[in-house]
Amino acid sequence: MQIINFILDLGPTVMMPIIIMLLGLLFRQGFPRAFRSGLTIGMGFAGIFLVISMLTSNLSPATQAMVTNWGLHLDVMDVGWPIAAAISFGTPIVPAVFIMGLFINVLMLSMNWTKTMDIDLWNYWHFIFSGALIMYLTNSAILGIIASGITIVIILKLADWTQPYVAKVFDMPGISLPHTESISWAPLGILLNKVIDNIPGINKIDINPEKIQERFGVFGEPMLIGLVLGAFIGILAGYTVESVVKLSVNMAAVLFLMPRMVRILMEGLLPLSESGREYLSNRFPGKEVFIGLDAAVVIGHPSVMAVCILMIPITLLLAAVLPGNRILPFTDLAGLPFCLLWAVAPSKGNVFRGLIISTIFMVGILYIATDLAPVTTLMAKQVNFPFPEGTAAISSLDGGAHLIPYIIFKMVGIFH
Template sequence: MGIIQSLVDFILGLGPSTMLPIILTIFGLILGQGLAKSFRAGVTVGVGFVGVNLVIGLLTSSLGKAAEALVTSLGLNFDIIDVGWPIGAAITFATPIAALLIPIIFILNMILLYFNITKTMDVDLWNYWHLIFPGAMVYYATNSLILAIVLTLINATIIFKLADWTAPAVEHHFGLPGISLPHGETVNFAPIMYALNKVEDKIPGINKINLDGEKLKEKIGIFGEPLILGIILGVLLGILGRYTVTDILSLGIQMGAVMVLMPKMVALLMEGLTPISEGAKDFISKRFPGKDVYIGLDAAVVIGNPSNMTVALLMVPITIFLSVILPYNRMLPFADLAVLPFTVIWAVAASRGDIFRGLINSIITLCMVFFMATNLGPLTTQMGHAVGFEFPAGATMISGIDMSCHITLWIILKLIDYKNTPMFIAGIVALVAYAGMWYWTRNDIKKQYENETE
């Protein structure tokens, strides 16, 4: 275990911008792309990730501070504190089973690929914490290592299959061919969001509204451009947070910069991924006719979509408002307000970028998140105490928006709590509903893009 832990710490310590070029260069060589082409592709991807992370850092620091100022200005107080995904990741990696689960999940992924059970090869090792988190929660809920490992494998398999299923949307809606997003806390919502979109297609009035970025630009001219929209939304958030005039204007420019720079950084990332993706397709088609392989990446590569960012920024004040009016909520939204662009990805993508529907779907998403955050708060807190996390002053319990997006985890926890009859029944109902929505919408993504060429 000590050797495994040291190896894991070394790889995670290098970070994606350093390790991915090495992984992709080796992968390119295996695919027969040659050293020069493989190395250039790998390094370009590394540089792209540096750029993406720089923009995300700008988003997190500027939007996070604005959201915190808004919460403070409203004087909100709850007994569960949203400590944010970095704390969630740190707690998860500090659990005693984390070092064991990383190689187990990786081996599972390779086995599933070999037997054609999944098409996703998840190279996003730094976000494995999303796949480990459910196992860690099960471990502290049951004190059973075996059960935690088994349910981690089941959950990871579901996430890989969801990534496969949503890959056509990643290609055609987000413009990233050959890529899938095995991001547990985001892709969990895809079946529900596509089911909602299907229902909305049948609602008179709503089914006539189509307000994507291009149509918005046509209707309101320059004010519909991503740059100007970012500035306007940033200014509004600054005003709501009671910023000074200088800080309001600064936040506006920063949000405008995020809207413009993120797509450019993703384009650089894709410049490196394209030859690797094409090489993988050629390699697989020659040796395994009819088989496809997707490269599984961090959902960060798609959050810069203009419609996604527009809905995410609008959701900041709406999320805070929801936290106040939802009668069952006990979590104060705080640190993870800056990661709403991740939370709403499939709410917006299911409607193909329709901002109106995306906003409705995002509100429903956050209502579910607040319920799971409140319901799982005691267990998340137990895990935090167990690893020695130092709680913020005044915090009775901890949770987070990101940590509370794992729908499959919530279902698993309720199903194994068979002694608690109401929760066990709730788990069965949720499982049937979730599986039903996935089955009901299983062909919808292909239908949406069946007339579009690659």
């Protein structure tokens, strides 16, 4: 645990460059080139997380204002993904899941059962979360570890299957996204997009930032879209004119800066990807490997950001009107791009379809988060999580987005 905690405490901006540099040396890049690739990727991740922090710090007060203005009162508090991660890392199965996860990935790569080399070690907490749910349901650490292993295998296979979308829609060849709360929804998103393909009239509607920019020039650029969406959220939050303008400019900055940060990241990844393909083709002819990364590298896509900003008021409305929902969306509203990514990708960035599919996703996420509240609350108490004053039960939208772990949880619950 001390070794694992040391690695995790470094954070992605330090941990990822070290991993990338070691992989570069393995692929015979030479130290100077491998060092530069690793450092460049670290700078890219630092930039991405700075922009995400900017997004969160601006949207969180706006969503809190909307909750207050709309008079929403629900008894399960959305405490956000960082708390879910902290709860997961506080469970005793952490070392076993880390060791098992690395072993499964290496084994599947060597046996050609997967093409994804998952180097996103920080987000192993997703797999631990799956195991922790089962452990607290069954009081068995062994069953929890097995559940984590099943989750890892499924997520790696989904990452392989969806990689063509990552390459075509987000222009990231050789990259896959084994990110549990995102990719768990990919099969449903792809299915719903095919259903829309067969609905006359609806299937002709295509609202895409690229096409908007082609038609309207500078007024269709992502930063202008961010400006308009920021103003829309500010008005719904009941902000003053000054606050609306500030939020608008900051949202414009997010949509402007995020793609540039991703380009910095790709500047470091491309040399690694090329040398990796060359190294593997020389030793294993025909073998292809994808580098598995955090979904943060693609959430800055203008269509993803546009859909997710629009989904903030829609999510609050759904929480208010859905019968049986108990969770009050709050902290994770700024993290919707991670949860709803695969509502947008299958339609190749069509914002109209993205909104329809995201709304269906969000109905499921709210109900799953509500259903997980008792076990999430129990897990939080076991690791001495300090509950917000007046809060008896907690959950998170991010936890509700862990569809594969939830399915495993419910299946085990049937037989337990």
